Every structure is written in structure tokens, then in C-alpha cells.
Amino acid sequence: MDAKLSTVNIEPTTAHTHSVIWLHGLGADGHDFESIVPSLHLNEEAGIHFIFPNAPSQAVTINGGANMPAWYDILEMSMERQVDVAGIYQSVAAIEQLIREEITKGIPSENILLAGFSQGGVVALHTGLKYPQKLAGIIALSTYLPTIEQLKIERSPANNTTPIFMAHGILDTVVDVEIGKKAADGLVAMGYDVRWHDYVIEHSLCVEEVDDIAAFINEIFAG
Numbered sequence: 001m002d003a004k005l006s007t008v009n010i011e012p013t014t015a016h017t018h019s020v021i022w023l024h025g026l027g028a029d030g031h032d033f034e035s036i037v038p039s040l041h042l043n044e045e046a047g048i049h050f051i052f053p054n055a056p057s058q059a060v061t062i063n064g065g066a067n068m069p070a071w072y073d074i075l076e077m078s079m080e081r082q083v084d085v086a087g088i089y090q091s092v093a094a095i096e097q098l099i100r101e102e103i104t105k106g107i108p109s110e111n112i113l114l115a116g117f118s119q120g121g122v123v124a125l126h127t128g129l130k131y132p133q134k135l136a137g138i139i140a141l142s143t144y145l146p147t148i149e150q151l152k153i154e155r156s157p158a159n160n161t162t163p164i165f166m167a168h169g170i171l172d173t174v175v176d177v178e179i180g181k182k183a184a185d186g187l188v189a190m191g192y193d194v195r196w197h198d199y200v201i202e203h204s205l206c207v208e209e210v211d212d213i214a215a216f217i218n219e220i221f222a223g
Helices: 036-040 085-104 119-130 148-154 177-189 207-220
Strands: 007-010 018-023 048-053 057-060 066-069 112-117 137-141 164-169 194-199
Touching: 018 085, 018 119, 036 207, 048 085, 085 112, 085 119, 112 119, 112 207, 119 137, 119 148, 137 207, 148 177, 164 177, 164 207, 177 194, 194 207
Parallel strands: 018 048, 018 112, 112 137, 137 164, 164 194
Antiparallel strands: 007 048, 057 066
8 A cells, every 4th residue: 555545635614724534444435424524513713624535445355355445454254353454554654644744734743633434443543543743632433453452562652642532333233342342441451541432323323423523523623
């Protein structure tokens, strides 16, 4: 994944001072969460540039080797999720490049928030917690963290206090809520500020969750 990721962008209506990089789930693309932005009713004065990167297409083992947009390969559908760790690291590097591009535009790293759904949440968490400069926050939705042992070694002190919003549907049959909660508990044990939310939904978002995400972003970007 050496090539630069293509992105879907929503520019702010006021001067650009904050950025959100939001990663989609397996088989989706950058347009997947584009429509959520108006529903967030964020403070316009925050000047938020939304960046929705497109994952490159690759063969996904659990889907019979079919090619689809993916941040990494998933090798089996076990509770512990055998995944392509090298692929996760490739995606982390690509997202780090997007962060650096925002910094080059004059956006301070502490005004950049990472968000991700499912596979995208894995990459958002790993990227954010190992990034060498302080970030605003991380939103991890319907996800898990197969690289938590690596993060114990690679974590960046700059993001030790970065707030993490984690949310999960208790009826999720794609990523069981228990492995999402295990990831959250593991991060709490590492000293991170994790705000856990669960909802009576499947592998998706609901109105209440969108409202909670909006409150989190408004809080983080109000400083």
C-alpha cells in the first residue's frame, strides 16, 4: 500500500482549523460515512475538514478470496480474529501519511481526530495510539484490537491521555460485543481514557450513537 490513498472530502464552511479522518469498514468505501456529517450537527466554528479514505481492494480470505476494499486481510472468523498484522501496519502507515498532510496544511496534530468503523476502527486505534504527536481523540466503532500486545510496546507517550470513544451494538454478529469490550478493557488496563457505549443494535450505527459521537467531537474540539 505504498500509493497514496484516494479520499472523499467534506470541506468546512468556515476557516479550516480541525480535521477528522474517518475509516470505513470491510467492503465499503469512503462514501460510506459521508452522509453522517450533517447528522452530527457539529459546531461550525470548529472548521472541520472531514477526510474519508478509500481502502485499496485486496483478496479477503474469509470471503472466499474475493477482492474488495479492505484495510487488511481477515484470515478466520474466530473470537480472537486471526488477522493480517502486516496488512494492518501498511494501513497504519497510509493513515499516518494523511495525518502528516493535514499537519503540513497548518492543522496542529492535537486538532486531528481519527475515527473508524469495524476494520477501520482497528486501524484508527493502532494509528492513533502509536502516533508520535498528540492527537485530539479516537473514535472506534463496532471494532476490536488484535494488535493490543504490539501496542504495549509501540504506544506513544504523546497519546497516553488522548480520549477514546468506543461504541458497539450488543446484537452484533459480525464483531461480537465481547471482543469489543475486551479491547476496551485492555486499553483501560493500559491507562487510557476510554468512554465505552453500547446500544441495542447489530453491526451498524443508530441515532443515539450518532448523537453521542457528535457530543464527543464537540467536546474534544471545543478546547
